Amino acid sequence: MKILVPVKRVADPDNANKVKVSPDGQRVTSDGLEWKLNPFDEYAVEAALRINENGASGEKLGEVVVVSLGPDDVQTTLRQPLAMGADRGVQIKATDDQLDSSVVAKALKALVDAEKPDLVLMGKQAVDGDSNTAGQMLAELLGWPMATFAMAIEADASGKTLTVGREVDTGVLTLKVTLPAVVTVDLRIVSPAAVKNGKTPDTHKYNEGARYASLKGIMAAKKKPIDVKSLADLGVTSAPVVKYSKFELPPARSGQVKYVESVQELVTKLRTEAKVL
Amino acid sequence: MTDVLVVAELLEGGMRRSTLSAVNFAKQVAEGTGGSFDILAIGEGAENAASQLSGFGARKIFTAEVEGGYVAEKYAPTVAEVAKSGDYGVVTATATTYGKDLAPRVAARLEAGVASDIASVAVDGGKIVYRRPMYAGNVFGYCTVETPIQVVTVRQTEFEAAAESGGSSDTESVSIAEDGAAARVEFVSLESQKSERPELTEAEIVVSGGRALKSAENFKSVLEPLVDTLGAAMGASRAAADAGYVPNDLQVGQTGKVVAPKLYLAIGISGAIQHLAGMKGSKVIVAINKDKEAPIASVADYFLVGDLFQVVPELTSEIQKAKG
Numbered sequence: 001m002k003i004l005v006p007v008k009r010v011a012d013p014d015n016a017n018k019v020k021v022s023p024d025g026q027r028v029t030s031d032g033l034e035w036k037l038n039p040f041d042e043y044a045v046e047a048a049l050r051i052n053e054n055g056a057s058g059e060k061l062g063e064v065v066v067v068s069l070g071p072d073d074v075q076t077t078l079r080q081p082l083a084m085g086a087d088r089g090v091q092i093k094a095t096d097d098q099l100d101s102s103v104v105a106k107a108l109k110a111l112v113d114a115e116k117p118d119l120v121l122m123g124k125q126a127v128d129g130d131s132n133t134a135g136q137m138l139a140e141l142l143g144w145p146m147a148t149f150a151m152a153i154e155a156d157a158s159g160k161t162l163t164v165g166r167e168v169d170t171g172v173l174t175l176k177v178t179l180p181a182v183v184t185v186d187l188r189i190v191s192p193a194a195v196k197n198g199k200t201p202d203t204h205k206y207n208e209g210a211r212y213a214s215l216k217g218i219m220a221a222k223k224k225p226i227d228v229k230s231l232a233d234l235g236v237t238s239a240p241v242v243k244y245s246k247f248e249l250p251p252a253r254s255g256q257v258k259y260v261e262s263v264q265e266l267v268t269k270l271r272t273e274a275k276v277l
Numbered sequence: 278m279t280d281v282l283v284v285a286e287l288l289e290g291g292m293r294r295s296t297l298s299a300v301n302f303a304k305q306v307a308e309g310t311g312g313s314f315d316i317l318a319i320g321e322g323a324e325n326a327a328s329q330l331s332g333f334g335a336r337k338i339f340t341a342e343v344e345g346g347y348v349a350e351k352y353a354p355t356v357a358e359v360a361k362s363g364d365y366g367v368v369t370a371t372a373t374t375y376g377k378d379l380a381p382r383v384a385a386r387l388e389a390g391v392a393s394d395i396a397s398v399a400v401d402g403g404k405i406v407y408r409r410p411m412y413a414g415n416v417f418g419y420c421t422v423e424t425p426i427q428v429v430t431v432r433q434t435e436f437e438a439a440a441e442s443g444g445s446s447d448t449e450s451v452s453i454a455e456d457g458a459a460a461r462v463e464f465v466s467l468e469s470q471k472s473e474r475p476e477l478t479e480a481e482i483v484v485s486g487g488r489a490l491k492s493a494e495n496f497k498s499v500l501e502p503l504v505d506t507l508g509a510a511m512g513a514s515r516a517a518a519d520a521g522y523v524p525n526d527l528q529v530g531q532t533g534k535v536v537a538p539k540l541y542l543a544i545g546i547s548g549a550i551q552h553l554a555g556m557k558g559s560k561v562i563v564a565i566n567k568d569k570e571a572p573i574a575s576v577a578d579y580f581l582v583g584d585l586f587q588v589v590p591e592l593t594s595e596i597q598k599a600k601g
Binding site: 136140148188 | 346393394409422459462463470582591
């Protein structure tokens with residue numbers, strides 16, 4: 001199966017408490033923060049590799065192509081999935097202010113038209129903008145079925161359909177989609193038995209989480225090709241339609257934490273001071 | 278003047294209460310711009326949902342009865358058709374997993390931009406400005422959507438449920454629009470966890486447990502009595518859900534549910550930023566933890582340092598006593 005995995009670089013979310021707003025409120029400053037592969041996209045890479053391999057033998061069954069939109073430093077971001085085992089990369093050259101989810105969806109649509117993958121697999125959201133829209137918009141532009149918030153994927157033996165468990169508010173909603181399709185993944189897609197492909201034996205369990213790149217993988221990734229295209233090459237001329245005028249930090253919580261000494265004191269405070277009991 | 282179309286969310290043959298957050302948003306925009314709002318009830322039980330929504334001030338309620346479970350590919354074309362049939366400037370839904378799934382698909386069909394998961398709205402010189410959390414709630418951005426029609430999902434914890442205003446709305450049934458993608462997707466099942474407790478995103482009190490509870494049995498024997506004494510909803514940290522102590526749909530956080538109850542008790546939860554993103558909008562936050570330096574202290578109002586296995590049963594009986 002040919003799988004396209006769009007990935008985004010984000011300011012390291014483990015440092016998100018250090019994301020700041022510039023004094024004039026015009027931009028979010030990520031100075032001093034490291035760029036990192038968006039964690040949900042990393043899970044998508046892992047899921048794509050699992051669909052395309054025999055987990056027990058490591059035998060490869062298909063191709064995984066990763067794509068990222070952004071300036072030249074996204075090539076660094078692309079090397080990580082390549083080191084994990086993806087086959088090749090595509091950079092769509094753009095500056096960050098040229099992009100919003102509608103531009104991203106249009107550019108990815110043009111790339112899909114050229115690459116003709118069987119499946120687009122991506123994170124449900126990027127942890128910077130937190131929009132959770134690009135995958136759905138892409139599916140609609142392509143006229144493809146989609147399954148968002150995937151926590152389990154089972155590919156049939158012929159690779160023609162996927163049965164996808166979606167993590168929704170009210171439980172798990174299962175869909176069967178005929179490929180080609182767009183799937184966006186949630187966290188639990190990287191649990192040990194979440195992805196099945198009809199080739200890997202049922203008894204095989206993956207390690208929890210996305211795989212680390214081996215030293216060999218890192219060396220190999222340096223030689224893997226990254227194709228560079230521009231938005232214009234893909235025929236995308238539109239500008240972002242969602243425009244930010246201002247940013248601010250969330251309001252601080254009202255007061256400092258009060259340490260209480262005992263259960264009785266806590267209950268009294270909740271009744272008389274906070275008045276929530 | 279901006280007219281708004283609200284897409285209602287249906288569950289078990291009726292309106293899901295979360296819909297009323299999007300109705301509240303629509304009222305605010307309609308009032309701010311001098312426009313009106315309509316509702317589209319689409320799904321199984323659309324007629325029933327329309328009657329439940331009739332007293333909320335909508336100019337009109339459209340109904341589209343769809344058999345079987347929800348799939349976006351069946352719903353999006355119909356929503357888009359209804360949106361195009363009127364003079365709507367905004368199409369909205371609540372930012373539940375339903376709204377987050379459906380709305381962007383509708384937007385792409387309408388060539389509209391999306392502001393997702395918004396926390397508030399203001400009308401400024403005829404422009405609609407949305408405020409939305411980003412970076413796991415560590416930054417708020419103010420944005421406008423520069424397309425003739427805009428699509429917006431509304432954060433349920435930030436928009437109170439609209440109140441009934443009386444009267445009744447006219448209803449009109451609309452036909453289902455077909456789409457090629459719908460033929461390639463099949464609804465298989467929805468497995469839901471039934472619970473007698475209030476729903477996590479709607480409860481006034483939430484009691485969440487973390488990995489420090491150590492097992493599913495401890496969630497039952499230690500946490501549940503407190504949850505039920507308070508009439509609360511039960512939540513959990515990602516670590517506790519991942520460890521299999523509770524079902525995934527009880528997870529509170531950036532990857533789970535966003536809650537904002539009057540009282541949130543974080544028990545044995547250290548407070549990773551992803552968890553804080555899901556609960557720091559709560560009015561009063563209580564932490565019970567062995568480690569007084571745990572990051573949860575940065576958002577807690579009250580902090581009881583102690584062993585939860587000792588403190589929680591004591592707290593349960595203290596509250597029982599207080600209730601008499």
